[in-house]
Amino acid sequence: MGDLRDLYQEVILDHSRKPRNFRCLEEADHRVDGFNPLCGDKVTLFVRLENGELKDISFQGSGCAISTASASMMTEKLKGKSTQEAMRLFDEFHDLVTGKAGQGADLGKLAVFSGVCEFPIRVKCATLAWHALKAALIGAEHSVSTE
Ligand code: ZN
Numbered sequence: 001m002g003d004l005r006d007l008y009q010e011v012i013l014d015h016s017r018k019p020r021n022f023r024c025l026e027e028a029d030h031r032v033d034g035f036n037p038l039c040g041d042k043v044t045l046f047v048r049l050e051n052g053e054l055k056d057i058s059f060q061g062s063g064c065a066i067s068t069a070s071a072s073m074m075t076e077k078l079k080g081k082s083t084q085e086a087m088r089l090f091d092e093f094h095d096l097v098t099g100k101a102g103q104g105a106d107l108g109k110l111a112v113f114s115g116v117c118e119f120p121i122r123v124k125c126a127t128l129a130w131h132a133l134k135a136a137l138i139g140a141e142h143s144v145s146t147e
Pocket of ligand 1: 036064
């Protein structure tokens, strides 16, 4: 298990140092600011929807390694997905990091966050970008806070 854990940490470190899709999306039709006061993580999520599909998705912000890596890997995973699929993955990811259920079978690399459930304070770091995503897809809010 030790090696596997190291591998997981490597993936998270890699994404936190070189976040993917880390840019402002000029043509975004949804923009949501997320804030996790417990850790000080900030994320702004940009989404461009087209025909019920996440045509493009990006983020900016600053936060701990977990929050940045989670946002980075989420944008990688969700680009091109339907909004329905994105909502389903939100639930799957949420269950994974809160230790509720499932192995995150459809989450691919995002399954590295399963270890987060052992650290309740980190759950909010890992889910910040996802909550922003959900708000963007529902279109109800322009900012979310984990509190
Ligand atoms: Zn954090």
